Amino acid sequence: MYQMRLPPWLVLLLPAFVILLAVVAIPLVLSLYSSFTAFQLTRPETITRWIGTFNYGKAMGDANFWAAFGRAVLLLTLALNLEMLLGLGLAVMVAKVTLGQRLLRTMMMFPMMFSPILVGFQFKFIFNDNVGLLNNALQSLGLTDVAIPWLVDGNLAFLAIVAAEVWTSTSVFAILILAGIFAIPQDPVEAARVDGCTPWQTFRYVTLPFLMPFIYIAMAIRSLDVARAYDIVQVMTAGGPARRTELLWTLIGRTGYVDARMGYANAMGYIAILLSIVFTVYFFRKLTTARTSLGMGD
Template identity: 65%
Template sequence: MRRSWPYLLLLPALLIVALVVLLPLVFSLYSSFTAYRLTRPDSITRFIGFANYVRLFQDMDFWWAFGRTILFLTIVLNAELSLGLGLALLLEQVTRGQRLLRTILMFPMMFSPILVGFQFKFMFNDNIGIVNYILQHGFGMQESVPWLVDGRLALFALAVAEIWNSTSVFAILLLAGLMSMPSDPIEAAKVDGCSAWQAFRHVTLPYLMPFVWIAMTIRSLEVGRAFDIVKIMTNGGPGGRTELIWTLMARTGYVDGRMGLANAMGYISIILSMAFTVHFFAKLSAARRHVY
């Protein structure tokens, strides 16, 4: 009886997890094999097999959204890594007030993505945005730039908002790596006559790579699910040119009412996210073996 007490105490939590997480997952997986429409509840019983998945693989709108998601993910992750690494290296050199600077650095990640979306939507506004105001009054540009109307510029504006919101994740993790790094290898490199760049390239950076891949894993899952900022700033426009997988999924499920097709899209996205996670964890394991 005493051995069963821990399991009995965990039972309420397990039931809640099953109700809140497991049952919706099972239902969404089942509905992805049906012709379920929100406007026709009886369609949940119409089983169509893999038809939704086959339809998605033949749908160019889905592939365009998939390509934009990969492009967006690549731009954002590389920019956040570069900026985060630079901020971490600068903060490591600070001897006084570092705690205050670390706290200030974390401010952007504390803002809700919805709030960030509204903030940057007004900043990039054609008529009243501060970005166009600076370009016109500070750099002498005559015409306002249609940041959220032009397809390429709109994707750039979304990337800027996402990078501002989450660069601090990379900076904090990489700063933790720098602070935990032993000083002996750097001192040995200096004694051997290595320049600052050589010491960074061959000593510091390999030691930081496990932290880089941890940050990459966390942020790839978050950016791959980007929805709030895109929804607020462009809503997938103009003309669907900033439509990402998760905004397309929401439009398919809640606007068009094709929930079965949207759930199939969601499970394809989950498989892609798992593939990215496995790839990054493989890189993490290789980096840890190299260091230790």
């Protein structure tokens, strides 16, 4: 009897293929398929109701969707830049510390250990207009006598969310940049000093170029996180009021799970993925350029 024998390399790779297929490929294909159907969670039979590109057309023509998309881009830009600047500052300062540096590094990571839901509640309380910490402090200090509606005013609410994001994730940048600082070869730095560079010139033209690959890696990782920002925003404002802080994933989450319109939510999700792809490609290009200029590239 003929017995089919698979080549050994395939046999060895098969478990990996099966797992990837089960946890990545099948859900992706299924969600992509359902985005072309009228699938509603509460009516399972609707998964076979093919409606072509109706969901995509609807999302493309929906002003609320594009407003959320634009807001997500703005959040990405603002939060990433602030986190980068603060993280860089923090890392440079911590690198200078000689006594208790290990303790400082551990403390720096504390915000990352909190669950985003908890961070959301914490900042929601801080920014509450009536009983919140911030308004009470401002009123007690005599800086204002009105209740500032932090989570209601569109701009203030957006900044409140940025503040929460920055608080929780600046340390991601700080840790990665700190690793970069430790990896910098000392020769160029010393050479710059011998040549009479000021500390700023040394930092700007020697240290920073060495750190850029680390910064871009942190940016790429965080851009994926922020593009999917959901929990903190959901807890703090749930995208409201009046859609003023609606982001892609608060909108998609509500459409999929509360309104049960999973087909439409998946279509919006697939359009949203473009955002992550664009940012990731951008940061990887930057990373390659930075590495090439350091002579690290291929």
